[in-house]
Amino acid sequence: MQIGSCWFNIDTHTLIDQENNHTWQLDEQSYWVLNELSLCRGQVKPFNHFSYPNVKSCAMNEDDIAKVIHLLRHFLGRHACLIELIPSVGIILHHRKKIHKTKVLDEPNAVMSMSQFIAIITILLCALMMIYSGISSSVYDHIDFSVDVYDRSGNKAELEIYTDPVNYTFVQQHKGNFIVKLSQCTVFQWDTISASLSKDRHMINLVLKRIDKGKWSFHNIKVLRSDYGENFSSLSWFKEVDICD
Numbered sequence: 585m586q587i588g589s590c591w592f593n594i595d596t597h598t599l600i601d602q603e604n605n606h607t608w609q610l611d612e613q614s615y616w617v618l619n620e621l622s623l624c625r626g627q628v629k630p631f632n633h634f635s636y637p638n639v640k641s642c643a644m645n646e647d648d649i650a651k652v653i654h655l656l657r658h659f660l661g662r663h664a665c666l667i668e669l670i671p672s673v674g675i676i677l678h679h680r681k682k683i684h685k686t687k688v689l690d691e692p693n694a695v696m697s698m699s700q701f702i703a704i705i706t707i708l709l710c711a712l713m714m715i716y717s718g719i720s721s722s723v724y725d726h727i728d729f730s731v732d733v734y735d736r737s738g739n740k741a742e743l744e745i746y747t748d749p750v751n752y753t754f755v756q757q758h759k760g761n762f763i764v765k766l767s768q769c770t771v772f773q774w775d776t777i778s779a780s781l782s783k784d785r786h787m788i789n790l791v792l793k794r795i796d797k798g799k800w801s802f803h804n805i806k807v808l809r810s811d812y813g814e815n816f817s818s819l820s821w822f823k824e825v826d827i828c829d
Contacts, residue, residue, distance in 0.1 A: 585622050587677070588663025592618060599659060608659055613644065617652045621667070621677035630674040649675070728752060729759055733766050733777075735828060741772040746780040755781060761817075768819045769828030774803070777827065786810070792827065 585592040589603045597615045599608045610618065621629055631646045644652075653675060657664035666678045729745040743763065747755045766777075774792040781788055790805040805825050807816055822828050 585625075588660050588666050590660060590663070592622065594619060594622075599656075601659070601661075606659075613648065614652050614655060617644075617649060617675075618656060618677075621675060625677045626679050628670065628674045628676045631672075633674070646672075728755065731759070731763060733763055733772075735767065735769045735772045737771050739772050741766075741774060742776045744776065744778040746778065748783060750783055751781055751785060754785070765817050765819065766822065766827075769822055771829045773826055773828055790825075790827075 585594070587599075589601060591600045591602055592598075593600065597610045599610055599618070600606070601608075608614075617634065620634060631649060634644050634649055650669060653667060653669050657667050660666060666680075668676050668678065670676070728747050729743075731743045731745075733741050733743045735741070743766065745755055745759060762779075774794045776793040778791040778793070779788060786809050788807040788809075790807070792803040792805070794801050803826065805827075809816065
């Protein structure tokens with residue numbers, strides 16, 4: 585029977601290392617343990633199942649078996665893992681070495697295959713495209729509408745509206761109502777009010793800007809609507825979000 589690089593000759597009670605031509609003439613205990621394991625190779629042999637044939641008085645205890653296993657593993661060398669001792673349970677003679685498959689990130693020096701590399705690059709590119717599409721859908725690089733709005737005190741604020749071609753007509757039709765309500769403010773708190781509408785019309789983003797003591801101040805307001813037809817703008821709302829007094 586082949587055990588790693590060793591050949592177990594049942595007839596001659598020898599264990600031959602075929603790599604270095606070393607031969608071990610097994611003693612009675614070593615032979616019996618190895619033979620018992622070979623009969624149930626691949627399965628756990630419980631300690632209480634080890635005994636000399638027909639001689640119960642010479643039964644080996646767990647310590648005796650453990651010593652034999654130590655000698656056998658030592659002789660097997662780099663194939664010692666084929667004999668596994670499970671404390672308080674038994675022993676198993678494996679058919680072949682256990683192969684532990686490691687993931688790429690399990691070890692710092694693990695080598696990545698070409699297919700794994702391509703898969704990771706593909707995932708990263710897809711993620712970047714999704715991020716970019718999310719940004720580009722809500723950020724616009726030109727002003728579609730720019731209107732000067734005056735409060736009741738005569739102060740001026742510039743209203744900038746950003747949108748996309750899909751909603752251009754919609755914004756053009758409804759911006760007048762927003763301007764009328766904004767003009768009801770007593771005093772504007774900001775010099776510029778920038779508004780942008782998402783493509784699905786459910787989110788409105790307002791960026792308020794002013795120069796305060798030579799420094800720019802900003803305030804951001806996001807409005808999420810379950811129904812894009814929902815009307816949220818009113819004088820009380822403008823005051824609540826600090827657009828005006």
